[in-house]
Amino acid sequence: MTGSTRFGAYGGQYVPETLICALEELEHAYTTIVPSRAFQTEMEYYLKEYAGRETPLTFCRNMSRDCGCRIYLKREDLLHSGAHKLNNALGQALLAKAMGKKRIIAETGAGQHGVATAIAGAVLGLRVEVYMGVEDMGRQSLNVARMEMLGARVIPVRSGSRTLKDAINEALRDWVANVENTHYLIGSVVGPHPFPALVRDFQTVIGRETRDQILEKEERLPDVLVACVGGGSNAIGLFHAFLKDDVALFGAEAGGEGIKGRHGATLCRGRPGVLHGTYTYLIQDAFGQILESHSISAGLDYPGVGPEHSFLKDEGRVTYLPVTDEEALDSFFYLSRTEGILPALESAHAVALARTLADDLDDDGILVINLSGRGDKDVAQVAALMGGRR
Amino acid sequence: MNHHASRIADLFGSRSGTLLVACTMAGDPDYATSMRIIQEMIDAGADMIELVMPHSDPVADGPVMQEAVSRALDAGMNTDRFFSLISEIRKGSGTPLVVLTYANIVIQRGVEQFYRDAANAGVDGVAVADVPLEESGPFVAAARNARIEPILFVSRTTSKDRLEKILSAAGGFIYLVAAMGVTGTRDGIPEETLVCLREVKDRTGIPVVPGFGISGPEHIRTYADSGADGVIVGSALVQEIAQQVKLGCDPVSKVGGRVRRLKSGCIIDR
Numbered sequence A: 001m002t003g004s005t006r007f008g009a010y011g012g013q014y015v016p017e018t019l020i021c022a023l024e025e026l027e028h029a030y031t032t033i034v035p036s037r038a039f040q041t042e043m044e045y046y047l048k049e050y051a052g053r054e055t056p057l058t059f060c061r062n063m064s065r066d067c068g069c070r071i072y073l074k075r076e077d078l079l080h081s082g083a084h085k086l087n088n089a090l091g092q093a094l095l096a097k098a099m100g101k102k103r104i105i106a107e108t109g110a111g112q113h114g115v116a117t118a119i120a121g122a123v124l125g126l127r128v129e130v131y132m133g134v135e136d137m138g139r140q141s142l143n144v145a146r147m148e149m150l151g152a153r154v155i156p157v158r159s160g161s162r163t164l165k166d167a168i169n170e171a172l173r174d175w176v177a178n179v180e181n182t183h184y185l186i187g188s189v190v191g192p193h194p195f196p197a198l199v200r201d202f203q204t205v206i207g208r209e210t211r212d213q214i215l216e217k218e219e220r221l222p223d224v225l226v227a228c229v230g231g232g233s234n235a236i237g238l239f240h241a242f243l244k245d246d247v248a249l250f251g252a253e254a255g256g257e258g259i260k261g262r263h264g265a266t267l268c269r270g271r272p273g274v275l276h277g278t279y280t281y282l283i284q285d286a287f288g289q290i291l292e293s294h295s296i297s298a299g300l301d302y303p304g305v306g307p308e309h310s311f312l313k314d315e316g317r318v319t320y321l322p323v324t325d326e327e328a329l330d331s332f333f334y335l336s337r338t339e340g341i342l343p344a345l346e347s348a349h350a351v352a353l354a355r356t357l358a359d360d361l362d363d364d365g366i367l368v369i370n371l372s373g374r375g376d377k378d379v380a381q382v383a384a385l386m387g388g389r390r
Numbered sequence B: 001m002n003h004h005a006s007r008i009a010d011l012f013g014s015r016s017g018t019l020l021v022a023c024t025m026a027g028d029p030d031y032a033t034s035m036r037i038i039q040e041m042i043d044a045g046a047d048m049i050e051l052v053m054p055h056s057d058p059v060a061d062g063p064v065m066q067e068a069v070s071r072a073l074d075a076g077m078n079t080d081r082f083f084s085l086i087s088e089i090r091k092g093s094g095t096p097l098v099v100l101t102y103a104n105i106v107i108q109r110g111v112e113q114f115y116r117d118a119a120n121a122g123v124d125g126v127a128v129a130d131v132p133l134e135e136s137g138p139f140v141a142a143a144r145n146a147r148i149e150p151i152l153f154v155s156r157t158t159s160k161d162r163l164e165k166i167l168s169a170a171g172g173f174i175y176l177v178a179a180m181g182v183t184g185t186r187d188g189i190p191e192e193t194l195v196c197l198r199e200v201k202d203r204t205g206i207p208v209v210p211g212f213g214i215s216g217p218e219h220i221r222t223y224a225d226s227g228a229d230g231v232i233v234g235s236a237l238v239q240e241i242a243q244q245v246k247l248g249c250d251p252v253s254k255v256g257g258r259v260r261r262l263k264s265g266c267i268i269d270r
């Protein structure tokens, strides 16, 4: 390994011996291919001409009036595929192609990363197979259909809690057996080094654009940034360009059923340990068995979190707070009705936290919410949850 | 001073033929039956026991082991009971015993504490499936402090310079990962694995023991011919347990029969 594999105490490469060669190969590609002029040009082309970057930074007139500060949305919901996940999927798929891999595997929770990978595979001519927990296939059936229509094969995962965590286990098992021709296109800033750094680098475009856009619109940096945190890729993507600035950073975790119930608030309520190749905060029992997480949103239903977030929490640079299922659902409707934008249930967690944080800001305070994805995928689930009520 | 420290070395030093390492999941299908299974394995001729402390997310394992993890955890296995089980076995047996588990099990107990508890229970070696050389420092140091053999893995994809480092850090024996992929029985043995086995044997005096995918006496003979000092059989035995449990039968005698058949593949003139 050339550099450090860690963020402070967190990160590392806790993988079976048989995966080390694949991680070495990926690290080599990350440090040689990714910075090359040819790769960067190709990447910029796909982001701009194909995916639709840059995404707007929308000033929310109604919500700002209602909340008593200046609120902006970074519109990753308008990116092709409907979520920020495509930034990373295109980046890694281009890299896999440059590495000579013919097949891509991915895990997916909400289905957004699976869809993004299916899209990247289709446009770049790579075979795509996506592992998805049967629990998630039920609540995100629209995305299952989208992946299949895009030519990907969805492999149901029936082991463990049958959600994102188990889909990652299966993808890792597949990768160990097929490292020679397969790239594992992981969907968030989790997993063994170099994945957390690689995925972050493909997502930091969100924050770089936001910085330029806000400086142009407001001629100053924002006071507060808010993003939801599942694995943490949209959050680190927004935060990274502001880490050295005097800007308050907040991560909204899945508070699930609330203080006594099941949840996915790994940083708020977990303890450090090893899962999926990395040392990071986890939801686990006293003996180190991983516990099932819970969230209304499949994309935040994960008992781990990216190691860089564990580091940023301990450093005190980012504040992580839980948002319950109920609060997220309320903000799903709130944003839909005040601004005419249906947010993904994941992103609705960020909206909910922003509404609370707005109380501490003056009229001219500036708050940016990362609207990581659109809510179309959640419409059937929300309708079912509400019964007849709308 | 720990008088068990050389049990593994003594075993390999005195061996005739290839050693059989019989592997089972601690607490599968329950604590009491698991005890009897281990005892039966020893009585049936297993030279060494590899006992797995189950972890909820075993990324190196195939479906057979995953189901055994569920059975064991559902029946209440945890790290405290794991060490009690080993202590009980140790009362009646001097057969070398190695532990296989995952990093988080060790880390949550405290790395130093885990190895001390293992030593006190009578464990001879510890292998951690998701701790490669890169992360092995604290684990190997704690093992050495507790006089436990740190068992490390190599595979055919291990590069030459990493191999040298692994060989100099490892103790007890080298666990040769014989198949790319997860644990589970397989039909053939890849030629690359045999090449790798011979290469590793050429570079070290530490015994080399393949595991992953080994299920029958013919596999054992093939490995023996390429110089393996022993073989590890896991999924094939655990599968036997799973089948009997599904049928509502006691798995002990079937496991014993399987160990005896495997043992027949080990006893050859070399």
Ligand SMILES: Cc1ncc(COP(=O)(O)O)c(C=O)c1O
Pocket (backbone or CB within 6 Å): A083, A084, A085, A109, A110, A111, A112, A113, A187, A188, A189, A228, A229, A230, A231, A232, A233, A234, A235, A298, A299, A300, A344, A346, A347, A372, A373, A374
């Ligand atoms: C729209 C959206 N936002 C957020 C997430 C959570 O992932 P991350 O924390 O990596 O951004 C997901 C995951 O599926 C998602 O689909």
